Amino acid sequence: MITVILNNDPLELASNTTLAQLLLDLEQDKPGVAVALNQQVVARSQWSEQLLAANDRITLFHAIAGG
Template identity: 30%
Template sequence: MIKLRVNEKSIEVNNDFNILQLLNQINSPQDGIAVAVNNTIVVKNSWESKTLLENDTVLIIQATQGG
């Protein structure tokens, strides 16, 4: 198990966990969001290949409409 910070909350996940698995585990939508790992945006087509590491900081931002 490894520890991550996801939107300011500490969670534990399995080793070799990727962003897509993380989104599924926390029941996050996969459309209309942006994901950054350690302050670097990760493009959506890399979510399945981007493996998370111990103490990574993940920020998930939901797009909103407004004017």
């Protein structure tokens, strides 16, 4: 198990969790979601390859349309 920080809250995960799996588990793998890992935006195309590590800081963003 590893502990990551998701939007400023600690979260325990299996040590081989990818960013894509985390977002799927959180039901946040939808269009309009963006992710920063350790203050670097991760392209959606890289989510399935990005393994999470202990103490990673993950920030989820939701796009909001407006006019």
